[in-house]
Amino acid sequence: MAKPHILVLGAGFAGATFCKKIDTSRYDVTLVDRQNHHLFQPLLYQVASSGLAVPEIAQPIRMMLSRKRGLKILMDEAKSINLDQNLVEFSNRKIEYDYLVIGLGAVTSYFGHPEWERYAPGLKSIKDATTIRRNILYAYEKAEGETNPEKRRELMTTVVIGGGPTGVELAGAFIELAQHVLARDYTEINPAEAKVILIEAGPKLLGHMHPKLSESALRQLEGMGVDVRLNTMVQDIRHHEVVLKDMAIKAGNIIWGAGVAANPITNSLSIKVDRGGRIPVLPDLSLPGFPNAFALGDVVSLVDPKGQKVPGVSPAAIQMGQFTAKLFNNDDIKETLEERPEYVYWDKGMMATIGRSKAVAQSGKLRFSGFPAWLAWLFIHLLFLVGFRNKAFVLAQWIYHYFTYRRGARIIHSSEDLDNANGKEMEEPKPKD
Numbered sequence: 001m002a003k004p005h006i007l008v009l010g011a012g013f014a015g016a017t018f019c020k021k022i023d024t025s026r027y028d029v030t031l032v033d034r035q036n037h038h039l040f041q042p043l044l045y046q047v048a049s050s051g052l053a054v055p056e057i058a059q060p061i062r063m064m065l066s067r068k069r070g071l072k073i074l075m076d077e078a079k080s081i082n083l084d085q086n087l088v089e090f091s092n093r094k095i096e097y098d099y100l101v102i103g104l105g106a107v108t109s110y111f112g113h114p115e116w117e118r119y120a121p122g123l124k125s126i127k128d129a130t131t132i133r134r135n136i137l138y139a140y141e142k143a144e145g146e147t148n149p150e151k152r153r154e155l156m157t158t159v160v161i162g163g164g165p166t167g168v169e170l171a172g173a174f175i176e177l178a179q180h181v182l183a184r185d186y187t188e189i190n191p192a193e194a195k196v197i198l199i200e201a202g203p204k205l206l207g208h209m210h211p212k213l214s215e216s217a218l219r220q221l222e223g224m225g226v227d228v229r230l231n232t233m234v235q236d237i238r239h240h241e242v243v244l245k246d247m248a249i250k251a252g253n254i255i256w257g258a259g260v261a262a263n264p265i266t267n268s269l270s271i272k273v274d275r276g277g278r279i280p281v282l283p284d285l286s287l288p289g290f291p292n293a294f295a296l297g298d299v300v301s302l303v304d305p306k307g308q309k310v311p312g313v314s315p316a317a318i319q320m321g322q323f324t325a326k327l328f329n330n331d332d333i334k335e336t337l338e339e340r341p342e343y344v345y346w347d348k349g350m351m352a353t354i355g356r357s358k359a360v361a362q363s364g365k366l367r368f369s370g371f372p373a374w375l376a377w378l379f380i381h382l383l384f385l386v387g388f389r390n391k392a393f394v395l396a397q398w399i400y401h402y403f404t405y406r407r408g409a410r411i412i413h414s415s416e417d418l419d420n421a422n423g424k425e426m427e428e429p430k431p432k433d
């Protein structure tokens with residue numbers, strides 16, 4: 001008898017975990033991702049700030065799942081999902097399924113201002129991280145040869161928008177990059193002129209954390225020299241300019257770290273999604289009206305049976321992957337909806353790193369900041385990084401940075417950058433098609 005076919009969309013934390021755990025002797029499983037690699041997004045900011053190189057935070061999907069016998073892996077982009085026909089349309093093929101697992105993650109959201117993306121890239125992919133890194137390094141290269149003080153100050157100003165974990169991590173990493181790398185390796189520019197401004201619309205940083213840790217993060221960032229502006233709403237973003245209510249800031253680089261929404265493919269579903277495009281799954285993570293289709297990770301909107309709103313973080317995605325694989329492996333999938341087990345989020349805590357020996361962390365009632373939080377952050381990120389090779393390389397890099405303050409991943413490449421380095425003015429980016 002033919003085995004039931006499970007189609008898994010996305011090899012992120014959720015999809016990859018599901019594939020690792022599913023019993024392929026009982027199910028035919030096809031995993032499709034538009035990339036050939038699994039990406040460890042929590043360390044993307046270190047690529048953007050020249051701390052780590054791309055291969056250190058990514059791993060080929062085939063390598064990661066090479067021990068999983070019978071798993072079919074395809075590289076293709078899902079375009080639409082037809083739940084009524086059990087069919088997914090990709091760029092190059094259509095695939096039918098008996099069961100569907102959607103783990104397509106999130107995208108950067110500009111809250112109704114898609115035009116801002118041209119001027120303020122977000123941080124969600126390797127391309128985003130390397131674009132940001134190139135633009136920052138290039139701005140410093142230009143500043144080194146710039147004689148107009150006003151223009152030089154602009155080039156050396158970086159604005160980060162959004163005071164959540166991504167914004168805090170980026171702001172801390174950029175100020176360290178400016179202070180340590182500029183001070184050592186450039187001769188004409190004064191590192192004291194390098195400015196990093198972090199803008200947050202709300203009254204505190206890291207809004208999801210305990211107020212004491214938000215305050216601690218603010219103090220630590222300000223102590224490093226970041227100009228933090230709370231209760232500050234961005235009105236508009238233009239080419240090298242952020243417009244606030246009563247002023248405009250000229251900046252060589254503007255980075256958007258203020259919001260995410262679910263993968264827009266969720267709009268092709270025949271069920272209602274929430275304002276952020278997230279799928280309101282049932283307690284067993286199946287889609288309402290479609291007990292053979294499941295959604296996991298960042299595409300999901302869920303309040304679990306304990307009343308916890310499940311956040312868009314990697315532990316939740318991993319747990320959902322494990323939970324769903326168990327549903328299949330234990331035959332719970334054959335039960336009626338009412339009899340299937342319910343997913344309960346296990347909140348292990350939250351943390352954000354700010355800089356060298358600086359971080360904040362909370363787990364239950366335990367709260368800590370500074371060096372202990374930073375050590376915990378390093379340990380947990382190493383533990384969850386996929387692959388022994390990556391763990392070893394990242395650990396070696398961190399030890400090297402810690403003792404030398406140097407950042408190795410600072411190569412600007414591609415012909416566009418060479419044009420720029422040859423003196424062509426940085427042009428206003430063209431709108432995307």
Ligand SMILES: Cc1cc2nc3c(=O)[nH]c(=O)nc-3n(C[C@H](O)[C@H](O)[C@H](O)COP(=O)(O)OP(=O)(O)OC[C@H]3O[C@@H](n4cnc5c(N)ncnc54)[C@H](O)[C@@H]3O)c2cc1C
Pocket residue numbers: 009010011012013014015032033034035037038039040041042043044045076077078079103104105106123124165166263265296297298299312313314315317351
């Ligand atoms: C900069 C940054 C920092 C973060 N820091 C932390 C942190 O410190 N701690 C933490 O817990 N979480 C952090 N997160 C959040 C965490 O990364 C996500 O919650 C987690 O990745 C969600 O897992 P997922 O499997 O749902 O989606 P993802 O891991 O995003 O995986 C989605 C997969 O789907 C694929 N895909 C997307 N669209 C298509 C398509 N149309 N067709 C085929 N394949 C497609 C993608 O290539 C990707 O492989 C961070 C996220 C970012 C962006």
